Structures are given as structure tokens and as C-alpha cells.
Amino acid sequence: MCGIVGYVGGGRDAKSVIIEGLRRLEYRGYDSAGVAVVADGRIECRKKAGKVADLEAEIAAHPLDASHLGIGHTRWATHGGPTDVNAHPHVVGGGKLAVVHNGIIENFASLRAELETKGYTFLSETDTEVAGALLFDVYVNQASQDLTRAMQLTAQRLEGAFTLLAIEVGQPDRIVAARWNSPLVIGVGEGENFLGSDVSGFIEFTRDAVEMDNGQIVTLTADGYSITTFDGASAEGKPFRVEWDVTAAEKGGYNSFMEKEIHDQPAAVRDTLYGRFNEEGRLTLDELRIDESVLRSVNKIIIVACGTAAYAGQVARYAIEHWCRIPTEVELAHEFRYRDPIVTEQTLVVAVSQSGETMDTLMAVRHAREQGAKVIAICNTVGSSIPREADAVLYTYAGPEIAVASTKAFISQIVAAYLLALYLAQVRGNKFTDEIRGIIEQLQEMPDKIASVLENADQVRELGQELANSKSVLFLGRHVGFPVALEGALKLKEVAYLHSEGFAAGELKHGPIALVEEGQPVFVIVPSKSSRHSLHAKVVSNIQEVRARGAVTIVIAEEGDEDVVQFANHIIRIPESPGLLQPLLATVPLQIFACAVAEARGLNVDQPRNLAKSVTVE
Numbered sequence: 001m002c003g004i005v006g007y008v009g010g011g012r013d014a015k016s017v018i019i020e021g022l023r024r025l026e027y028r029g030y031d032s033a034g035v036a037v038v039a040d041g042r043i044e045c046r047k048k049a050g051k052v053a054d055l056e057a058e059i060a061a062h063p064l065d066a067s068h069l070g071i072g073h074t075r076w077a078t079h080g081g082p083t084d085v086n087a088h089p090h091v092v093g094g095g096k097l098a099v100v101h102n103g104i105i106e107n108f109a110s111l112r113a114e115l116e117t118k119g120y121t122f123l124s125e126t127d128t129e130v131a132g133a134l135l136f137d138v139y140v141n142q143a144s145q146d147l148t149r150a151m152q153l154t155a156q157r158l159e160g161a162f163t164l165l166a167i168e169v170g171q172p173d174r175i176v177a178a179r180w181n182s183p184l185v186i187g188v189g190e191g192e193n194f195l196g197s198d199v200s201g202f203i204e205f206t207r208d209a210v211e212m213d214n215g216q217i218v219t220l221t222a223d224g225y226s227i228t229t230f231d232g233a234s235a236e237g238k239p240f241r242v243e244w245d246v247t248a249a250e251k252g253g254y255n256s257f258m259e260k261e262i263h264d265q266p267a268a269v270r271d272t273l274y275g276r277f278n279e280e281g282r283l284t285l286d287e288l289r290i291d292e293s294v295l296r297s298v299n300k301i302i303i304v305a306c307g308t309a310a311y312a313g314q315v316a317r318y319a320i321e322h323w324c325r326i327p328t329e330v331e332l333a334h335e336f337r338y339r340d341p342i343v344t345e346q347t348l349v350v351a352v353s354q355s356g357e358t359m360d361t362l363m364a365v366r367h368a369r370e371q372g373a374k375v376i377a378i379c380n381t382v383g384s385s386i387p388r389e390a391d392a393v394l395y396t397y398a399g400p401e402i403a404v405a406s407t408k409a410f411i412s413q414i415v416a417a418y419l420l421a422l423y424l425a426q427v428r429g430n431k432f433t434d435e436i437r438g439i440i441e442q443l444q445e446m447p448d449k450i451a452s453v454l455e456n457a458d459q460v461r462e463l464g465q466e467l468a469n470s471k472s473v474l475f476l477g478r479h480v481g482f483p484v485a486l487e488g489a490l491k492l493k494e495v496a497y498l499h500s501e502g503f504a505a506g507e508l509k510h511g512p513i514a515l516v517e518e519g520q521p522v523f524v525i526v527p528s529k530s531s532r533h534s535l536h537a538k539v540v541s542n543i544q545e546v547r548a549r550g551a552v553t554i555v556i557a558e559e560g561d562e563d564v565v566q567f568a569n570h571i572i573r574i575p576e577s578p579g580l581l582q583p584l585l586a587t588v589p590l591q592i593f594a595c596a597v598a599e600a601r602g603l604n605v606d607q608p609r610n611l612a613k614s615v616t617v618e
């Protein structure tokens with residue numbers, strides 16, 4: 001939620017660097033954008049409701065002077081609607097100080113009242129302008145015009161979540177920033193330095209980065225940076241090198257990031273598997289630093305996550321219970337701590353998150369650890385908050401996911417969770433090494449199988465165009481096909497604004513079948529014929545039931561499955577696979593379908609309305 005960029009250097013024009021960073025961070029929020037620079041001893045600011053492109057038009061109409069220092073912001077509105085006035089940066093102190101902010105300041109109302117009694121007035125409805133005014137007041141009255149000290153004192157008074165960046169005309173060589181429960185990374189260049197909500201804010205200029213910890217303040221100049229705690233004690237960040245380069249964050253010839261990321265999936269699976277087992281099939285999850293005796297003592301697993309990541313968790317539950325025989329629950333992270341869950345030292349909590357910044361999931365992690373549970377994060381963003389606060393992390397190596405709708409992260413979350421399950425089975429002796437090796441070999445075949453599903457993308461796209469004007473679409477699945485159905489429905493809601501619902505196919509006759517009328521499109525995910533409990537036959541019956549009531553059936557079935565042909569209006573073929581691995585294939589056409597419907601409806605596939613990529617508010 002909200003993307004933040006800061007630049008201080010010598011050789012480049014700050015606004016161009018900042019605009020470039022904002023474009024890459026726009027997926028975090030895109031209802032307004034702004035930039036402020038220090039030029040000739042004054043702050044110049046341009047901001048605009050709308051996209052970064054609207055800000056660029058504003059700057060073209062009202063140019064900004066060249067400068068070597070500035071801050072920028074792309075917003076997902078919380079306090080105050082998406083207007084020009086509410087857009088960041090907020091310039092306070094009679095034009096002397098500018099701030100940008102990500103997060104929510106919970107005590108902003110009382111701070112605002114306090115500042116009003118001192119004579120401050122406010123132009124916007126935002127909590128950010130209040131934080132800026134407080135910072136300015138502290139800067140002038142308590143911190144002897146030292147911006148770092150002022151930020152330390154201000155940060156101590158703010159409650160909630162914030163990444164706050166500030167520039168001040170009196171100290172035109174520096175940006176000072178505070179981080180609390182909201183992300184911030186430093187980019188280290190030569191004679192220039194950067195700040196970003198994540199590394200994509202500066203990836204074009206440097207791949208050397210420093211992770212900041214919660215409760216830290218950084219003072220950034222062209223020559224270096226220094227970090228302190230909110231109390232002013234000297235502190236350190238954690239340097240790391242970004243493993244992907246700028247091309248990974250480009251569309252690469254596809255119409256949208258979503259389409260590109262769907263096509264990245266074979267590589268995402270390959271990279272997530274890479275280096276995690278030896279030739280005998282022994283898993284070596286080096287980064288999973290939890291003692292094996294602790295893993296052996298686990299008697300319950302709770303997977304916490306939101307949205308698509310929670311559906312990945314639902315898929316994983318089937319594998320964990322089947323392979324490890326450990327009772328496993330999947331809980332929406334925002335519900336978890338409010339229901340007083342039974343968590344003990346024998347509970348293993350697995351937090352799944354692409355961004356690693358989802359506040360609901362982070363809060364669930366904290367709650368679980370407070371109860372004594374061990375927490376393993378499955379995460380795609382190196383150095384983000386959730387893996388940092390967890391006891392251990394298993395990274396998914398999907399590369400940067402820019403489109404708001406999650407695709408390759410979902411697939412690689414399932415793969416990572418399966419690796420975790422197999423590791424638990426290995427440590428606890430639930431499976432022999434050769435059994436584990438067999439499953440790993442099946443997983444290793446998945447990139448090619450996903451690639452072959454992608455070869456049929458045109459068929460699915462045409463279907464998307466044909467059904468783009470449907471009133472609603474239903475998705476049915478059983479067993480691991482059920483969370484796949486939920487994910488298919490979420491994708492369609494999210495990017496195509498088309499009403500859709502996913503159901504466990506067995507639930508149909510308990511109510512939802514009443515929705516089916518003539519012409520109703522219904523996707524059905526058909527399990528492998530070799531699946532257990534004769535699931536295949538049951539799902540084939542479900543197809544007949546909806547077809548008999550007039551549904552247009554779109555059947556996702558394995559190659560060679562002829563039983564479904566007579567009941568299918570459309571068949572999308574996927575390669576044969578073991579039942580538990582089928583979600584890695586069956587989800588792909590649903591992603592392509594949602595993307596195609598959104599395009600046919602003329603929508604911005606990558607930036608659906610009202611959404612943001614990383615949800616850093618509760």
C-alpha cells in the first residue's frame with residue numbers, strides 16, 4: 001500500500017529517478033502520485049490524483065527545476081479520498097518541509113487537535129500532513145533544526161504503522177526516514193543513494209540494498225547513510241544484493257504484467273525447487289533454521305494467509321496431512337488472532353505471503369509467536385517484514401510480482417509448501433527417501449507441464465472473449481480442485497469485475513445449484529481419473545447436474561480423459577499429473593481466462609480498481 005521513493009545524489013535529476021521508481025512501485029497503490037524536490041533553497045512539489053502518468057503530465061505542464069534530492073509517492077488512499085490535495089508529498093512549515101508516508105497513523109486525530117491549539121492549520125484530510133506538521137514543530141522547537149533528531153522524537157510519538165520520509169530546506173543534502181511496521185529499503189549507489197518501499201523503486205540504478213529493521217531511522221546523503229533507533233542509538237541495517245535485474249520487472253513484450261507473470265510460472269516453479277534437494281532426494285532446506293527436534297514435536301500446523309496466499313495454503317493442507325499425517329488448519333490471517341486460537345509450543349504456524357508485508361498476516365505471526373508457536377514464513381520478498389519476524393523462512397523464487405493479481409506467487413507458494421511438507425515427512429520419518437525422491441521428480445516435471453498448458457493459451461483467451469459479457473461465472477472443484485475453484489473465482493472478480501463464485505462441487509446440491517440457469521457459464525476442475533475415493537466419477541456427475549440445468553460447462557480435464565467429453569461445452573486440456581500436483585496446472589487456464597476477460601472488457605489488468613498489491617493496513 002503506497003509506494004515511496006527517495007533519491008539523493010549528484011549526477012542525476014532527482015525527479016526523473018523518482019518518477020521511474022514510482023512507475024515501478026505503482027502496483028502498490030495508484031490513486032494519486034506526487035514528487036517533491038529541493039531546488040535553490042526551496043521545496044517544489046507537484047502532485048496529482050490519478051496515475052503516475054497523470055503526475056508526469058502535470059510536471060510537463062508545470063516543470064520542476066533540476067535537483068539532486070527529492071522524495072516521491074504513489075498512493076492507495078486510507079485517510080481522505082484520492083484528490084490532488086490529499087496526494088503526497090505534503091509540504092508543511094510554510095513550504096520548508098515535505099513528507100511522504102506509507103501506513104496509518106492511528107493517533108492522528110489527537111495529534112491534529114494538539115497541533116491546532118498551537119496554531120497549525122491543515123489543507124488535507126490526511127494523517128500524513130499531521131505527521132509532517134508534528135515533525136516540523138519538533139524540528140523547530142525541540143531538535144535544534146536537526147532533521148534526524150526531529151524524526152527520532154516524532155517517531156516516538158506516532159502510533160500505528162508508518163514509513164515516513166522527510167526533506168527540509170535547511171538541510172538540503174539529506175533525506176531522513178523512519179520505519180515502523182511498514183517497509184523501507186535503502187539502495188546503495190556510488191555518490192548517490194536511494195530509498196524505496198521495495199527494491200523495485202531503485203532497481204534500475206543499483207542492486208546493492210540494505211534492509212532496515214522496524215524502529216529504525218535512516219539519514220541518507222549522496223555519500224552514505226547512517227542508521228539509528230528511535231532513541232538515537234546507533235544501529236545497523238542488513239546489506240543484501242538483489243538477485244534479479246531490471247528486466248524481470250519489465251513486461252517483456254506481453255500486454256500486461258499479469259500475462260507476463262502467468263508465463264513466468266514454469267521458471268518460478270523451477271527456481272523455487274532449485275538447490276533444495278540432493279540427487280538421492282534428500283531435502284536440505286538450509287534457510288529453515290528450526291531444530292529438527294522441534295519439527296518432530298509438532299502436533300498441529302496452522303497455515304495463516306490472506307486471499308490467494310490462503311488458497312495456496314488450502315491446497316497445501318491436503319499434501320501436508322497426506323504426507324506428514326499432521327493435523328493442519330488453514331486460517332485467514334485477519335480472523336486468526338480474534339478467535340483465540342489454540343496455539344501451543346507444539347504448534348507450527350506457516351505464514352504464506354508474496355509481499356511479506358501483509359499486515360493481517362504479520363499480526364497473525366506476532367500472535368502465534370507470543371503463544372509460543374514456531375513460525376515458518378513462505379515468502380517471495382527477501383528481507384520483508386514477515387520473514388524477518390518469523391523463526392524461519394522458505395523463500396519462493398518467483399521473481400518480482402508486479403500485477404496486483406497474484407499468479408506466479410500462488411503457484412510457487414504451493415511448491416514451497418510442498419517442499420516444506422516433504423521436509424517434515426523426511427525429518428519425522430513419515431516417508432522414505434525414495435518416496436520423497438519420487439514426489440520431487442514429479443515436481444520437477446511440472447515446469448514443462450505448465451509450459452504445455454501455456455501453449456493452449458489462445459484457446460482460453462478466445463473463450464474469455466466469448467464469455468466476457470456473462471453476468472456471472474461459477475467454478476467447481478473437489479479436494480485440491482476446490483481451492484483452485486476459489487482462486488479462479490477470485491481472479492475473475494479481481495481483474496474483470498465479474499461476479500464469480502467458487503464452490504466445492506459436492507456442495508452444489510446443498511444450495512448453490514439454484515444459481516444455475518440457461519446459459520450460466522460453469523468451470524469444472526476435473527480430478528485425475530487415478531484420483532482417490534473415485535472423485536473423478538463424482539465430479540463427472542456434477543458436470544452432468546449443471547449441464548442438465550442449462551449451464552455452459554467449461555471443463556478442465558486431463559489429456560485422455562474421455563468421460564467428460566459428452567458433458568462439456570468446452571474442454572481445456574491439461575497434462576496428466578498426480579492428484580496433489582494438479583493445482584499447479586489447473587490454475588493456469590483460470591488465470592489466463594480472467595486476464596482475457598478483463599482485456600475484453602477494456603480494463604486495466606494490472607491495476608484493478610480499489611486494490612493495491614501489498615495490503616499493509618489491517
Ligand code: F6R
Nearest residue numbers: 307308309353354355358405406
Ligand atoms: C489476489 C491477491 C491477494 C493476495 C493477498 C495476500 O490476487 O493478490 O489476495 O494474495 O492480499 O497478499 P500477500 O501474499 O502479499 O500476503
